[in-house]
Amino acid sequence: MEHRDVGILHPGAMGARVAAQAVTTGAAVWWLPQGRSAASRERARAYGLRSAAGIRELAATCEVVLSVCPPAAALDVAGQVAAAGFRGVYVDANAVSPERMAEITGVFEGGAVTVVDGGITGPPPREPGRTRLYLSGDDTAVARVWALFDGTALTPVALAGPVGRASALKLSFAAYNKISYAVAAHACALADGHGVLDDLLELAQLMLPGTPLAELEHLAAAGPRAWRWGPEMSEIAQACRGVGAPSGFAEAAAATFGRWEAHKDDPAVTGQRLIADLVQGSSSST
The missing domain is CATH 1.10.1040 (N-(1-d-carboxylethyl)-l-norvaline Dehydrogenase; domain 2)
Known part of the structure; x- marks a missing residue:
């Protein structure tokens, strides 16, 4: 199985379960333990996540970085990854508006980063069929992220169209639910x-x-x-x-x-x- 290095920022209850699905497909998933709670550390240990010494090491090691954090922190997390010199596919899988996704994409403008828009619906993935990861943006980058979760409890779904569509669908569903x-x-x-x-x-x-x-x-x-x-x-x-x-x-x-x-x-x-x-x-x- 192809070896892939993936970063996750920052694995709470949802993010840790998402990271665990990538581990099952053979990815090496890295996280930042500094300043995180004992519960986060225990989840990371249980799901086989690897500790990075800092954001720069994570950015240099990983070809894909997933941001799964509270929506209010999404723009700041993107800024930290950009400042660390990341070169790869950045997946913002947070509950943010299409307008916020445009801001996040702008953070990486002019760099060697391809942004993929992600929207997670359902509970933290434990069993197939209940949780989906919608993806939109560059087709090649979307396919790369899709492959990380194919066959896992987190069902990837590619949406045709640009960054912003996955976020719009996620928020539309949340607006009702x-x-x-x-x-x-x-x-x-x-x-x-x-x-x-x-x-x-x-x-x-x-x-x-x-x-x-x-x-x-x-x-x-x-x-x-x-x-x-x-x-x-x-x-x-x-x-x-x-x-x-x-x-x-x-x-x-x-x-x-x-x-x-x-x-x-x-x-x-x-x-x-x-x-x-x-x-x-x-x-x-x-």
Whole structure:
């Protein structure tokens, strides 16, 4: 199997699982352990990632670099890679707007870097068929990235067209999928305030089973992720404005997720707590 060196910046819960898929296809995947948490270090060890001494070593070693980070950090990460003198294929797989992707591409302008636009949909890849990596941009570079994940739990899908298309698809899906959690929480807060929350849940279980409105446990899943989803909503709002569509839904969702930032990575937070945070205007955990 052909040996390939790939860099991943920075492997959190999603990024580590993405990196693990490339390892299964024979790639040597490098990361930067400096300043990262014990949980990140343990994930990297478990998935067979290799430690680079710094960004310059990673840039010099790798032919492909994937950025999988919170959207607010995407432009800064691209700048760090460019400053390190990277020459290869740079994949921005973050939840950013097409406008932000244009900025990221501009960071590498005039250099020896080909930018590929990536959009991940679904949970961290563990089993085939649930998580996709959409790719757009230069055909040769897209094919190179596609080959890294072919046959893994992360299904690569090439989109015809330029950089920006994968991000547009990712955000369009998130605009429905993730804003639905904010809408469900607001409906529950309204019902709770009028003493009919149990009745609303019973009605939703009958009419809308399997949705965040029907199950408080389902709604609770938004709490630990809200710190990432809030900035993603801001990217969606920017993308909406770019095509002349109303941005108010995404902006309101960003404000809602902002109420839940204190629950970052807390698997114990309950749906009832998230509803209370909306009513009280507080994000304090109990």
